[in-house]
Amino acid sequence: MVKTSGKLKSSKAELLRLYKQMLLIRRFEEKAGQLYGMGFIAGFCHLYIGQEAVVVGIRGAMKDGDQMITSYRDHGHMLACDMEPRGVMAELTGRRDGYSRGKGGSMHMFSVEKNFYGGHGIVGAQVPIGAGLSLANKYLGNGAISIVFFGDGAANQGQVYETFNMAKLWSLPTLFVIENNQYAMGTSIKRASAQTELYKRGISFGIKGVQVDGMNVLAVQEAALKAAKHVRSGKGPLILEMMTYRYRGHSMSDPAKYRTREEVNEVREDHDPIDRVKNRLLDEKWAGLEDLKAIDKEIKAVVNDASDFAKASPEPDPSELYTDVLLEVET
Amino acid sequence: MSVDVQMPALSPTMEEGALIKWMVKEGDEVRSGDILAEIETDKATMEVEAVDEGIVGKILVAAGSQNVAVGTVILQLLEDGEGADVLKTPAKQVAAAANVTPEPAPAPNPAAPPVAPQPPAQELDIPAGTKMVEISVRDALRDAMAEEMRRDERVFIMGEEVAQYQGAYKVTRELLAEFGDKRVIDTPITEHGFAGIGVGAAMGGLRPIVEFMTWNFAMQAIDQIINSAAKTLYMSGGQMRCPIVFRGPNGAASRVGAQHSHDYSSWYANVPGLKVVAPYDAADAKGLLKAAIRDPNPIVFLEHEMMYGEVMDIPDIEDYIVPIGKALVRRVGTDVTITAHSRMVGRALEAASELEKEGISAEVIDLRTLRPLDSATIIASVKKTNRIVCAEEGWGQSGIGAEIAARVMEQAFDYLDAPPARVFQKDVPLPYAGNLEALSLPNARDVVAAVKEVCYVK
Ligand SMILES: Cc1ncc(C[n+]2csc(CCOP(=O)(O)OP(=O)(O)O)c2C)c(N)n1
Ligand SMILES: [Mg+2]
Numbered sequence: 001m002v003k004t005s006g007k008l009k010s011s012k013a014e015l016l017r018l019y020k021q022m023l024l025i026r027r028f029e030e031k032a033g034q035l036y037g038m039g040f041i042a043g044f045c046h047l048y049i050g051q052e053a054v055v056v057g058i059r060g061a062m063k064d065g066d067q068m069i070t071s072y073r074d075h076g077h078m079l080a081c082d083m084e085p086r087g088v089m090a091e092l093t094g095r096r097d098g099y100s101r102g103k104g105g106s107m108h109m110f111s112v113e114k115n116f117y118g119g120h121g122i123v124g125a126q127v128p129i130g131a132g133l134s135l136a137n138k139y140l141g142n143g144a145i146s147i148v149f150f151g152d153g154a155a156n157q158g159q160v161y162e163t164f165n166m167a168k169l170w171s172l173p174t175l176f177v178i179e180n181n182q183y184a185m186g187t188s189i190k191r192a193s194a195q196t197e198l199y200k201r202g203i204s205f206g207i208k209g210v211q212v213d214g215m216n217v218l219a220v221q222e223a224a225l226k227a228a229k230h231v232r233s234g235k236g237p238l239i240l241e242m243m244t245y246r247y248r249g250h251s252m253s254d255p256a257k258y259r260t261r262e263e264v265n266e267v268r269e270d271h272d273p274i275d276r277v278k279n280r281l282l283d284e285k286w287a288g289l290e291d292l293k294a295i296d297k298e299i300k301a302v303v304n305d306a307s308d309f310a311k312a313s314p315e316p317d318p319s320e321l322y323t324d325v326l327l328e329v330e331t
Numbered sequence: 332m333s334v335d336v337q338m339p340a341l342s343p344t345m346e347e348g349a350l351i352k353w354m355v356k357e358g359d360e361v362r363s364g365d366i367l368a369e370i371e372t373d374k375a376t377m378e379v380e381a382v383d384e385g386i387v388g389k390i391l392v393a394a395g396s397q398n399v400a401v402g403t404v405i406l407q408l409l410e411d412g413e414g415a416d417v418l419k420t421p422a423k424q425v426a427a428a429a430n431v432t433p434e435p436a437p438a439p440n441p442a443a444p445p446v447a448p449q450p451p452a453q454e455l456d457i458p459a460g461t462k463m464v465e466i467s468v469r470d471a472l473r474d475a476m477a478e479e480m481r482r483d484e485r486v487f488i489m490g491e492e493v494a495q496y497q498g499a500y501k502v503t504r505e506l507l508a509e510f511g512d513k514r515v516i517d518t519p520i521t522e523h524g525f526a527g528i529g530v531g532a533a534m535g536g537l538r539p540i541v542e543f544m545t546w547n548f549a550m551q552a553i554d555q556i557i558n559s560a561a562k563t564l565y566m567s568g569g570q571m572r573c574p575i576v577f578r579g580p581n582g583a584a585s586r587v588g589a590q591h592s593h594d595y596s597s598w599y600a601n602v603p604g605l606k607v608v609a610p611y612d613a614a615d616a617k618g619l620l621k622a623a624i625r626d627p628n629p630i631v632f633l634e635h636e637m638m639y640g641e642v643m644d645i646p647d648i649e650d651y652i653v654p655i656g657k658a659l660v661r662r663v664g665t666d667v668t669i670t671a672h673s674r675m676v677g678r679a680l681e682a683a684s685e686l687e688k689e690g691i692s693a694e695v696i697d698l699r700t701l702r703p704l705d706s707a708t709i710i711a712s713v714k715k716t717n718r719i720v721c722a723e724e725g726w727g728q729s730g731i732g733a734e735i736a737a738r739v740m741e742q743a744f745d746y747l748d749a750p751p752a753r754v755f756q757k758d759v760p761l762p763y764a765g766n767l768e769a770l771s772l773p774n775a776r777d778v779v780a781a782v783k784e785v786c787y788v789k
Contacts, residue, residue, distance in 0.1 A: 067535070101568030108566035117534060118567070122558050128524045129559060132531020139487070139513065139537055146535075162524025169519070324569035325603050327627040329655075 057220025153184020594725030618653025
């Protein structure tokens with residue numbers, strides 16, 4: 001795993017902000033895992049625990065109007081886009097106050113208002129769609145860029161390379177972020193990829209790629225700021241490969257036989273992105289233990305509120321079955 | 332012995348072309364490989380090369396001649412030492428070998444224009460006395476796109492060869508010149524990728540038209556069409572928009588084999604969240620495509636290559652729109668209902684003319700839209716005629732006809748005097764050999780036979 005040594009520049013305010021965002025995702029996902037165990041959440045539910053630094057760091061480089069799009073492992077991305085924890089959780093429980101009114105579930109949530117374009121269940125499908133958002137941005141001349149997240153597994157899909165080609169050919173303002181968490185379900189990257197350094201995957205299209213320590217939120221943010229600047233300036237797409245790790249199973253039902261407990265514990269104990277920021281906050285004396293406890297309490301309250309809300313929200317009205325299939329034609 | 336040089340076929344579907352220019356004159360000596368003439372079809376311009384050597388004896392078709400049928404002798408070559416006196420007028424202007432395969436029986440010729448322009452039985456939604464003008468289906472589609480692109484800045488077209496090449500079937504002819512390369516975009520051969528980019532552009536606020544060179548190639552993109560375009564509105568609880576038109580020729584062209592001849596009507600008609608449109612004539616091609624481009628939903632627009640060159644009447648109306656979802660009764664009848672869509676409508680109309688001679692009055696319904704299917708029009712017709720034949724060019728199993736037959740059973744069972752009959756393509760991949768292909772595809776004769784069956788007429 002790529003590691004960043006030395007301290008990257010930051011400030012108290014910035015580090016506290018990043019810490020809170022990552023912690024919200026972590027606590028939210030832990031709660032989602034609990035609710036799944038209790039039967040409130042069903043179907044597929046892919047947790048983001050361990051990867052929080054990636055989306056939070058990238059978010060730090062986004063400007064108003066920039067869009068985000070990702071796969072089914074999307075809860076963290078939505079929270080990073082400032083979508084309401086209540087609405088996200090209520091969608092997980094399949095209730096009427098969820099972002100998709102209970103009709104999408106964990107893998108399919110969107111917020112046009114917050115520029116979050118999903119939530120896509122087909123591995124790799126979000127990649128051309130994300131480039132299409134960029135095409136629209138360029139066409140409309142609105143100055144926005146789109147940020148397209150996908151996994152190490154998705155990086156082997158043909159449509160990713162079709163998209164790389166067109167994105168470069170047409171100089172689309174797209175930032176591709178590969179979340180290399182080393183596994184696609186139970187298949188390690190070594191067993192699936194002839195070339196495991198995914199940041200090089202754009203070479204034959206002339207797209208520059210950078211490998212980044214995805215467990216270090218400041219490193220992610222720094223790389224993202226540079227990359228976003230490049231993409232926004234009209235120079236075309238760029239690839240960031242984020243070296244990261246997921247602690248939990250691929251989804252809630254995961255045999256966990258494809259890696260050792262030691263491997264997981266090693267990352268958790270030595271490379272956890274949240275602990276890393278926590279330690280820095282303490283070292284710099286930007287926060288004391290009491291402050292951090294207070295933050296944790298505050299975040300737990302938000303998450304518990306979301307959970308209570310999601311459990312209490314009624315199921316969708318049966319009449320919802322037939323809505324949102326087609327839009328009315330305006331005459 | 333003099334050698335006859337014939338008007339060649341440049342494509343599987345070419346029947347005639349224009350002789351633009353002669354590159355040789357009588358008395359010239361030519362060797363094989365020399366260019367004799369330049370000819371042009373609606374799709375392409377080509378040079379005719381000499382295959383034999385000799386002296387140009389007689390030029391039989393003047394430069395500038397239009398509509399020269401494939402197989403027409405255009406020039407006679409003399410062998411060394413021969414004089415022009417050996418030339419005879421060619422015995423007969425035989426058809427080119429490529430086109431001789433006859434239908435298995437003297438069926439109405441499938442390539443013939445779709446019946447002498449029949450006044451639509453059902454009133455089109457146009458003011459009385461509207462002037463009609465002639466246009467090819469190809470140009471009608473083109474005009475629809477051009478008009479909508481003029482009307483709405485967000486509309487653009489992307490696909491393989493749509494810009495500089497002017498469209499693989501010339502449907503996007505001259506759009507690049509008018510709208511520029513920002514709005515008429517040549518893509519790499521990347522169906523999956525560019526369909527996805529189109530979907531994203533639609534979600535990002537544009538109104539893309541995505542052309543597939545043919546629908547056969549859209550199988551590589553079907554995931555984006557169905558999983559991304561069709562389902563996202565629902566999965567987002569009504570938030571996401573995907574106003575996009577996927578269009579291109581669908582179904583059997585002519586002698587292009589199984590991989591290039593697939594009819595996807597029932598595939599896409601199966602999917603909620605899509606609208607599926609399959610026009611027959613030029614007026615519908617234009618009016619429905621304009622409606623499709625304005626529609627806020629993802630549309631699958633199935634054209635027919637064999638119809639592109641058909642010249643038909645179209646109302647001379649500014650902004651001619653045909654609403655999606657309404658079938659058209661193209662011929663009123665009392666004894667049997669025939670449903671069809673796309674090119675099959677022409678066959679159904681031919682069949683109806685044949686049947687009329689035998690005293691059977693057939694009502695022909697052009698479905699126009701396959702999803703949502705206009706059941707009301709079909710059921711009302713069946714309640715009147717008490718019999719139905721569902722005709723389509725694609726395969727039968729789980730086909731459009733199967734769906735219509737089921738609906739008729741559910742909604743008009745008591746009105747039926749015979750079980751519904753279906754006409755469809757034989758249950759095999761479409762063969763290449765001309766005779767087998769003709770055996771495979773349904774024609775007017777099959778419709779006539781099916782009608783007689785449901786009418787219990789021998
Ligand atoms: C086209 C397609 N094939 C297979 C699947 C099943 N599937 C879901 S997630 C997944 C693994 C993807 O791994 P990766 O891209 O590394 O993302 P991660 O889950 O690690 O975030 C697979 C095979 C799918 N959803 N879509
Ligand atoms: Mg992975």
